[in-house]
Amino acid sequence: MKPTLAAVAVSVPLFLTGCSAPAEPVTPQACLDALDYAEELDSLMGDALDSAGRSIGFASRLDAASIEEETEFIESITPDVQIARVAFADAADECRGQ
Numbered sequence: 001m002k003p004t005l006a007a008v009a010v011s012v013p014l015f016l017t018g019c020s021a022p023a024e025p026v027t028p029q030a031c032l033d034a035l036d037y038a039e040e041l042d043s044l045m046g047d048a049l050d051s052a053g054r055s056i057g058f059a060s061r062l063d064a065a066s067i068e069e070e071t072e073f074i075e076s077i078t079p080d081v082q083i084a085r086v087a088f089a090d091a092a093d094e095c096r097g098q
Contacts, residue, residue, distance in 0.1 A: 030094035037088035044081050048074055 051070045058066040 028095060030091050034088055034091035034095050037084050037091055040084045041081065041088060044077055044084060047077060048081070 051073050055067050055070040058064075058070065
């Protein structure tokens with residue numbers, strides 16, 4: 001593959017001055033962490049919405065035992081949601097340089 005004119009125009013002055021081309025940008029770890037926490041939150045909230053949907057069906061059938069199971073499930077993931085929300089917010093702030 002032939003180098004483009006723009007690539008040559010940038011490379012020649014850098015070579016002649018002993019400078020090297022700038023390195024490729026690197027995503028800060030805090031930003032990668034924020035994305036991981038966002039994915040975790042997305043998964044947890046998807047599970048919660050699925051549970052809520054099942055609960056509506058159980059309510060229409062007056063199935064109190066199944067509603068209680070779904071309620072217990074929601075209560076069991078609530079601490080994980082809270083932890084992930086705080087971790088996401090902290091990582092997002094660090095990523096933004098705040």
